[in-house]
Amino acid sequence: MNGPTAVDLFAGPGGLDLAARILGLDTIGIEWDAGACETRRAAGLATIQGDVRAYGPADFPDAHTLLGGPPCQTFTVAGAGAGRRALDTVLDLATAMAGREDVTGRIAALNDERTGLVLEPLRWALAAADAGRPFETVVLEQVPQVLPVWQAYDEVLSAEGYSVAAGVLRAEEYGVPQTRRRAVLIARRGAVAALPAPTHRPYLRGIPQGAVASGLLPWVSMGEALADTRAEPFTVVSNYGTGGDPKARGQRTCAEPAFTVTGKISRNRIVDADGRDLPRLTPSEAGRLQSFPADHPWSGRDVGQQVGNAVPPLLAAHVVAAAVGLPMPAVGHGRAAA
Structure with missing residues (x-):
């Protein structure tokens, strides 16, 4: 064999x-x-x-x-x-x-x-x-x-x-x-x-998704990737690279791609249009932002680290x-x- x-x-x-x-x-x-x-x-x-x-x-x-x-x-x-x-x-x-x-x-x-x-x-x-x-x-x-x-x-x-x-x-x-x-x-x-x-x-901050006619496909947003689990608009407030400083926290809306997904993704806040907290990303959702299948069977310990x-x-x-x-x-x- x-x-x-x-x-x-x-x-x-x-x-x-x-x-x-x-x-x-x-x-x-x-x-x-x-x-x-x-x-x-x-x-x-x-x-x-x-x-x-x-x-x-x-x-x-x-x-x-x-x-x-x-x-x-x-x-x-x-x-x-x-x-x-x-x-x-x-x-x-x-x-x-x-x-x-x-x-x-x-x-x-x-x-x-x-x-x-x-x-x-x-x-x-x-x-x-x-x-x-x-x-x-x-x-x-x-x-x-x-x-x-x-x-x-x-x-x-x-x-x-x-x-x-x-x-x-x-x-x-x-x-x-x-x-x-x-x-x-x-x-x-x-x-x-x-x-x-x-x-x-390529994603360029401030440039709309379909603004550049380059012959390439538009980049994919978080909202598109998570359309079946996140119906309402949301914003991700990232803790990545901030050193714990709230003023340094970046934000991206669901109309943009995600920040780099890291093992600390569970620390990222998800808020609605009024700034109210929404449920944080599930392992499946975090995996989908990495382009894993929605049904990838995340198992064992430290799933966030596995995803990141x-x-x-x-x-x-x-x-x-x-x-x-x-x-x-x-x-x-x-x-x-x-």
Whole structure:
């Protein structure tokens, strides 16, 4: 019996897996968080609960596609910044890995072990190449601050025979009802790598949804994504990036895309036109703002964190389709796994 054709590292609740599934890839995800694994299993996604460092490409001999979204906590601007401070060290480590140096001790010496996890997909890619079974396709995503790491990957993987494209994509330009920005890397063997072309207009504050005739679709608003659960107009009052300062809280109406969905989304207030509090977003609603299906079976503990850490499936579908050279299926926001 053949094994999976794609391996998803740091698989979370299934964003990349759902994207791969609609493109016909048979995926298996490796994820250590018990809650995310519970969600994955409830969604019927093949799952190994464990540490990606304990596995390698030899464990998945039939896999030709490597997917991954390493933990972002030490690189994101919302975190303490250990990864950003260690960026030069991480770039040096990538170069050392390209020379096949053993960097295990140097990675272990990093102040936060999560920082070193951003190099795990490179370990996998190089191990597969050394075994004579290189992955045909590599797809990675992270917060924008990790783009220099993906550019270092570009140098390493290009020397291994890959065509590589890396850049920062805006989720709303691919139909996700949210202005999330992600650093994406696509690497291909035997074909030219290119990032997917936007299908929707970028969100510009103060510019109406249909104001720009660009040949692209309008971006998707929160109100459109949640039309069947939020009938009356509402405004989201965000606590993201405020440091607890009420004066710094941003606001977006239901006629706009959501702010970046984070693990703290349950702290965001929802108010009506008169400023009265409405029920806060349910896990399903928060997931839909990430473009997960409305019926995605969020399970286990820390569901808010699962939602916030996830790759938006609709954005992922565009990226994976471009990576494997397949046309993007006709799916709408919130229906990436339909």
